Amino acid sequence: MNKQKLTLAIQAAILSGTCVMASAQEVEVQSTANTVQEAPLATDNKQVEKIAVTGTRIKRDSFSLATPMMSMDSEELEDSGLGELADILVDQIPSISAGSSNTNSQSSVQNTGLSTIDLRDLGTDRTLTLIDGRRAVSNSYSGNYISLSTIPSSMVDRVEIISGGASAIYGSDAIAGVVNIITESGKTGFDIDFRGGQSVEGGAREFTIDTGYGADFANDRGYLYFAASWDREFGLDPSERDRARYESSYDYNTSKLCNEMNTVDGDQCMRDITPDDWRERSDNTPGGTFEGNDWFYHPENGLTEGFVEERDGFNAEPYDLLKIPNDKLAVALKLDYDLTDDITAKMHLQYSDNHSVNTKAPEGQDYNDDELLVDPVTGESSLIIPGSISPDNPYVPDAIRETAGSSVSWDRSFNEVGDIVNDNQRKTLRTYFGLQGTAFDGEWDWDLSVGYGKFKQEQRRSNEISIVKLRNALNAEYADDGETIQCADQSARDDGCVPINIFGYNSITPEAADYIRANPIIDTDISQFTLGGYMAGDLFSVPAGVVTSAFGFEYRKDEQEVHVDSALRALAITFNDVPNFKGDVTVKEAFAEASVPLLSNAEGQQSLTLDLSLRLADYSQKNIDLMASYRAGLLWQPIDGYALRANYARAQRAPNITELISPPRGDYDSFTDICDGVTLTSDDPGHDACRQDPAILAGIAASEDGVFIDENTGYSPNAGNEDLVEETADTYTLGITMSPEQLEGLQLAIDYYDITIEDAITQIPNADILRECYDSTVAYGADNSFCGDITRDSEGQITQIIQRQFNLNEETARGYDLSIAYKYDVEEWGSLTFKADMNHVIERSTSFVGNDGLETNDYNGELSSGVFTDRATASIAWRYDNLRIRWRTRYKGSVVDDFDRVEDWEELKAENQALLDAGDPDAISNPETPYYLYYGSYITHDLSFSYRMDTQQKWDLKFYGGVRNLFNNLGPWVPNTGDNTESGRGNFNSAYGGGVGRFAYAGAEIRF
Structure with a gap:
């Protein structure tokens, strides 16, 4: 296939008048985890409302989704007691981890103060974040990801998450899935919300003001919604x-x-x-x-x-x-206006100003x-x-x-x-304007829009x-x-x-x-221009029903430039060096979807539906040929309340601008020199090669006890690679949803996922680079390519290990999600709602071809990689008239600090046991298990309430509050430095709250 074929495909789509945009027109969907709300199909004259949901552009009822989806509404967001949307998602959805946050980015050169998320622990670059179904300009030159702190809290209506490859629907980056932030639409009146909180132990104060105003105008032909949020986080000092x-x-x-x-x-x-x-x-x-x-x-x-x-x-x-302390101001405006009965103009403007200071x-x-x-x-x-x-x-x-x-x-x-x-000052502008409407007597929907985004960061060091x-x-x-x-x-x-x-x-x-x-x-400028459209509706009828479809195109251009004063770089300043570089990428895409009913109301089975989608993408990068992403999904509903769903998706991610062209950029990573402890006679792995370095030999000679001691600073600059190609993922999901009539109010979903990424764009860990250089069958020296990225000074200390991007052999993520929801009416005492979500990781690994063949790193259950085998949340809420009380529990399973440390300890223990069995007097009879190697499970509990007063006026007042981490579980002690691979900060770890502990908050909302 070649680029001319793509051009013909786009022209054909335009001539046929079937244009699609990478967006979904969002309307309210019931908020329960994993779309567990299965319902019987309409088998009589009753019509089930068809709407648009994340993961497809074809309107359908919310119960006929083949793709696993989770959703959170505004009430759940409020219950969290958190001001950062990213923190809320990480806190409440087990399959989402923190990317960059105010508790883990202190050492970052570029991303201090950003707020990003990571689905399936596959990296932030593989989680596509959308706003109202649309792509948005990135907030970092490090990758294509959105800082969720740029979105006004009062603008968010709900968040929908689909897991598994979604590139056929939304394009590159959607390998792990999509997080779609859906903003308010249709809300009227004025509301203002004040919220404040602080750690009971002191510090970590937060204060937020949210406002929103919505109104219809021009005899209900137009609708306007304005939102503004100001949030200040005061940070947490080690004192x-x-x-x-x-x-x-x-x-x-x-x-x-x-x-x-x-x-x-x-x-x-x-x-x-x-x-x-x-x-x-x-x-x-x-x-x-x-x-x-x-x-x-x-x-x-x-x-x-x-x-x-x-x-x-x-x-x-x-x-x-x-x-890290952080200030953010975000404002947004949505405007809809019906030009005719069939055509609506839409405009969305969003601006944010974020400021963070790290000392x-x-x-x-x-x-x-x-x-x-x-x-x-x-x-x-x-x-x-x-x-x-x-x-x-x-x-x-x-x-x-x-x-x-x-x-x-x-x-x-x-x-x-x-x-x-x-000091980081970030300003983001996002806007789009579009027209949407219906055609062919309302049988088809169409949408055409243009968008522009601009991000500017000034980092003063x-x-x-x-x-x-x-x-x-x-x-x-x-x-x-x-x-x-x-x-x-x-x-x-x-x-x-x-x-x-x-x-x-x-x-x-x-x-x-x-x-x-x-x-x-350091000045960073990133811009994005998009143009796209779609047309969707019924194609034709088959015995089982109507085949629905959507067709469309998208054009996108991303540009970025990083600039540092060259005069300062000529003065050899001590900060992490960031070189000047700029680049751009253009992509032209055409795509299509179809939903084909195979069975309907057949004996013993209610329905069987096949979903198909395809996207062709033409990238301007020289190493990327025509990319084809596709998906096939089946939804089978044998009887009322039960459904089976299966999906296969081919998803792809093109390398971003930084991954391709960036010169080495300063950064720090924790690593231990393989030559640490080398002597003239030591025989540990790699030590023979270490002694070939004259500087290390000099260090041994200069040492009082003849031992070379590692004193590296951890400096490990990142660099791009112009030879990168796209990475390709094959994703399989298989699930079942249940809502049995015999137990009204119960909803259950179980979904298995298997994601395998070939030619994965990532970095080789420093420990592996060191091992490949000093302890492999390829001799240490110039002929060993891994050695070329390691630099030592005259005393043998590592001054840098360059972290380059490579297309590694494979990355794998396998596991399953379990979701359950149950609502029970307690008659005159209100209602109880129970909800639980769990993610279990079966495999999370990376493989690459080293000097001695295929090398595989297992990250499942490793704290240094941030991968927990088991994560879960559960809550029970009681609602009585205007009062709501909720108890919530969060769980993270046990982990090890680092699997290499575990392997070293097992070998050491076995060697000592052999000496004991032989009666060697030098054997240790009571060896201690290494501390900070095994960490037990982590459980926290939250309590929240809300009460809306009936004022009998044109306004109402709601009070709410709660306590997060009620029993002040600060997590395990993680030392700041040493043999432990995962370093702490203040002897805390961000995966366990970063030392915030018990946090009390309260707020009030007034609506007019």
């Missing part, structure tokens, strides 16, 4: 949690087989110490350490000998926020830390270090000068420059340091007068160089701090 005050650097002693924490006296078995003994500090002290830490500045005693890092070092943990510890540097220096003319890059200090430098104290050789080494935290501040200027400032001398201290380099002086004194607390003058300070700005 507000007692657990966060403990410094934790965990290690497992493989000789003593005991759990250790770092202390003033070195690593000690935890059974012999208390948490108050724990220490996690660095030699980046505010006063400085010098000459291999022989000298340091004590805050009270001044220049002192005998530095001990765990006693005298700098603790940066109190600077690391547990939750970190002041920049710490030592004489040998390297940073990237980019030539502003040629664009070529190199590494530069601050360098050691000459003993002739006038600021060098005599005591240090007397013991120094040809230079003075140093290490320091630059507190005088200030805390690092990451304050109080970074220019290494070029720091080098100049450290090179100081006396001027000719013998008293004035100046920068030694004349050209640096001409550029305003100010000499710097790094010896002692507060020794850096404001002028010197201003000189070395760098405040880089």
Whole structure:
């Protein structure tokens, strides 16, 4: 197939007058999980209303969906007590995980403060988020995903989620499924809602104001709805949690087989110490350490000998926020107007302004830390270090000068420059205008619309340091007068160089701090233009009923540009380097759907329906041929209240602009160097190859005990790959829904899913890159492609591992969803409603071809990957007149920290047992199981209420409130650093609430 065929297909669709747009005209659908509300078909003259729902453009009754769907209405959103829509979905729908949030993005370069979601743990790029069935401009250059905080809360009517490949309906990115945010339509009057909340333990305050106004006009020919939301989250500081005050650097002693924490006296078995003994500090002290830490500045005693890092070092943990503060303002306007009885004009305008500020510890540097220096003319890059200090430098104290050789080494935290501040200002504009109507005496619906979106982000990174200027400032001398201290380099002086004194607390003058300070700005501009249309209706009749169909086209162009001041990049600043790059992608698509009734009212079976859909897509990327996505689904209703549904879908995702063309962008990931612990004789995996690196051998020789110790910073920049092709997924779902007449009010749905992605676009984990380089059949060196992405400094420490995008062999997600709902009337005492949803993961894995063949990583039940085998929610609500009380429980199953750690522990335990069986005196008789390796299940409970007052006026008033995490379950202790793969923050983990704990909230809503 080629691009000419697509052009002919589009022309044919236009000439036939059958045009489709990638949207569904949304109307109210009953909100129960997984579309469990199955009902008997209309077998007499009664007509079942046909409407449009997520997952198809063909109007149908809400009970005849072959695709599993979950839905949440505005009442459920309110019950959550949360202000962020993404947090609500993660909190209440077990199959959705957090992408980026205010509790897990503190270390992110680009996405701090974003609010995104991840369906099936397949990544945010594989979850397509729609607004009223339409695509929207992305809120990040990192991928094609929407920050849900850009949508006014008061504008949201409900959210519908379909799982499994939906690319045949909605195009690229819908591999895991679709989240469709459906906005208000038809609501009239004015309402204003005030809500506030705070953690009972302190901190994490939130305050929200939502307003909405809807009205008909022009004799009901027009409808207008306006919504505005302002939300402020005050964040959570580590000083507000007692657990966060403990410094934790965990290690497992493989000789003593005991759990250790770092202390003033070195690593000690935890059974012999208390948490108050724990220490996690660095030699980046505010006063400085010098000459291999022989000298340091004590805050009270001044220049002192005998530095001990765990006693005298700098603790940066109190600077690391547990939750990022965030402000958002969002407004939206919807306008419908009937031009004629058959044609309606529609307009939707949405604007948001989001502001988040994340602070970190002041920049710490030592004489040998390297940073990237980019030539502003040629664009070529190199590494530069601050360098050691000459003993002739006038600021060098005599005591240090007397013991120094040809230079003075140093290490320091630059507190005088200030805390690092990451300030993100994001502005988003989304709009579309369209016409819709009916044709052929109302038998066919049509829609034609054009949309435009613009996203702009300004990221200001304050109080970074220019290494070029720091080098100049450290090179100081006396001027000719013998008293004035100046920068030694004349050209640096001409550029305003100010000499710097790094010896002692507060020794850096404001002028010197201003000189070395760098405040880089990253500007991101993303735009999207869409044009599309559809026509849908009845094609013809068959014995079992009417064949309905939809046909259409879509054109879309996405553009993005990332810009950083090249002059700043030429100063080698300490922030994560983000290079300038821009690109665009254009796609032309044609697609069709059909719903074919195969059986109707046959003996022993009520109905059997076949759904078919196809989409052809022509992308402008050179490596992507004509993409064909398709789906086939069956819905069988044998008897009243029971239905079986099965789906097969071929879904695809084209690489986004960043994945294709981005140069290496600075980022940090947690990883342990495979060469950690290597000695001249050690025989651990990879150690023979490690010793081939002269820098590592030098590090072994320089070490007091002859052991190379990993001190990597975790710097791991991301990079694109122009050779990427589209990834392709085959998705199977099989489910049953039940609503038996014998038990009125009960609804049950069970759905199995199997998603396999070939040529998956993803990154190879750093641990695998290290293993492939140092411990595979392909020898370490230039001929091993994995080694080329690992860079070490002169002391053998890893300075970076480049994370490139690849089309890996395969990603797999298998599991099942279970949903149940039951409503019971308690006669004069109101009604009770029970609801439960569960997701069980059977498999979540990634495979790639390494040096030794196919390598498979299992993520199911691994905390470091964020995949829980079991997640569930359950609630019971009592409604009595205007009063509603709801109890809700959330469950996450047990997990392991990391499967590699589990494997290492099992091997270590077996080796020790063999020594015990042999009677070896060196065997450990009571080996300890590693801590922070196995985490038990996590359960929290919420209580909420609402009461609407009957004011007998033209207005009414509703009060609501509740307590989230009623019993203050803060989750397991996850150490901040150490052998544990999944690092904590303040010894909390975002998967367990990030330390917020018990949270009380209250609100009031007034409607006129």
